[in-house]
Amino acid sequence: MSRPLAGPQSLLRTLNGRAILEALARSGPQTRTELMSATGLSRTAVTQVLRMLDSAGAVAPAGVDRDTRGPAAGRVGLHPRLGFAAAVHVDHHAAHVVLVDATGTVRAEQHAAFPGAGGTGANGGTAGTGDRVEHIAALIDSCLRALRGPLRVAVIGVPGIVTAEGGIRDDLGPDGGAFRTALSDALGCAVRVENDVNLAALAELTAGAGGDLASFALLHLDDGLGAGIVLDGTLHRGFSGVAGEVAYLPQTPLPIGAPIVNDAVVGDLALGLGLDVDAPLIDHLTAAAGGDAAAQELVAEVGRRIVLIAGSVGLVLDPEAFILGGDAVHPLLVEAIERVAAEYAAQLPLRFLVSSFGPEAPLVGAVGEAASGLRAVLFTSILSPLTKPTR
Structure with a gap:
């Protein structure tokens, strides 16, 4: 029995x-x-x-x-002073901070450029890291002053390669986790550092255009181009965090290791077309929409390069779709990408979708991961005493 x-x-x-x-x-x-x-x-x-x-x-x-x-029934909710999580998106110019509670509700928000904005990356080994950490901590502290409750966890999205241990590697080299450690010390809580495009892919997976897809590659165009790769419903970071660095895929006639699409490339293309070399891509997109023939040629070339990158990824991973994010959601660039993709459709069909969150996708992903991390910390802390035997 x-x-x-x-x-x-x-x-x-x-x-x-x-x-x-x-x-x-x-x-x-x-x-x-x-x-x-x-x-x-x-x-x-x-x-x-x-x-x-x-x-x-x-x-x-x-x-x-x-x-x-x-009869009226009383409602009960999570205690409002349990604490908060910080979601932060760091780019080369500014930090955007959002504080959320355990329900994922945004409770406070701050955004400000870094002092002397224009430097490179958030790499913990570069000059100015202390200033950047201090800047992020000050924004979070400003948010906390408007609330009651402690900061429990922080999720930071940064450009560059992020290792499993939270170290950051960009064009100036690895930082060995110094940025994460310094920020954790400044905030007094656990800090998780994640690649910003990977966070954008998680946003699309959990609440966006990728929700119904088993596999996709998010192509996020900002200062540069990066990919967030989802396979069988799981984010693929790679062994050392390099997965998704598609901006350096070989492309004829460019030399091996040359970037395919980034701010510097846009400047070079603009120079050859007689356009403003210091103007960002979004300005050229605006000019192209207004009928500027040279700007339209620049946009067409950027679209061609993105399609060739998608083709290279597609031949290896064969995702269900490519999701265009960041500046790539601009209707004129989407049109250019789809036009070039149609030319290759007979050899390699590529399906393109538009991000549900556009340039905000990395922050949306950070918010989701921060809220999830906060729940894990809080619920473990709350429930652990309940498992202790009583005498």
Whole structure:
């Protein structure tokens, strides 16, 4: 005769507690009846768990439900002072900071250029790293002053190659994790550093154009071109974090190792066409939309190069689609890409989609990862005491 499944009551409390915490984080304040429906737990179980979570300072009353028939029912939600997570997008010029709570709700936001903006990267080994860390920490502190609660975790999206250990490598070399360590010390919390285009790909995977795709490559065009690669629903970072550095794929007649598309390349193309060499791509796109023939030629060449990069990636990985992100969402550039792709369709069909978030995708991805990381830290902290045996 088989024995029925059984386990310690502490494990059951933990499982039930996590189910309720996840439901509150996912849907916001709820009544006991709503929590019963969301978790499948009995009223008695919900009441017992809420009592434990209340004693742990994890939940708090959140008004009453007056929309349903019968007596008004009290709602309960996650305690507003549990803490926050910081999502930060760092580019070569500025830092954009967003503070979120465990539900993923944005609670504060700051954006400001770095002092003396125009330098390169966030590499921890470069001059000015201390200034950049201080700048990011000051923006986060400004956000926190408007709120009540501690900072628990931070997710930082940066350009450049990011290793599994959080080290950053850009054109000035590796930093050995110095940037992450300095920022963690300044913020007093755990810091996760991630490549910004990978975060953009996670945004598309979880809430954007890639949600219904098993595989895709996000081609994000900003100061340069990078790819976020998703295979079988999972972000592919590569062994050393190099996966997605498609801007350096060989392309005739360019020499090996030459960048295919970035700000410097746009400047070189502009010089050959008699355009302003200091103007960013978005200015040339605007001019092209206004009928400037030289700017239209520049946009056509950028589109051709992006299609050839997609073709190289497609021959190796064969993703379901390529998602165009960053400046590549401009309608004129999308049109140029699709026009060139149609020329190669007989040899190599390529499907292009437009990002759901455009240039904001890296920050959207950082927000999602920060909220997820905050829930993991908070729920583990809240539920760990419940698993300890009582005497």
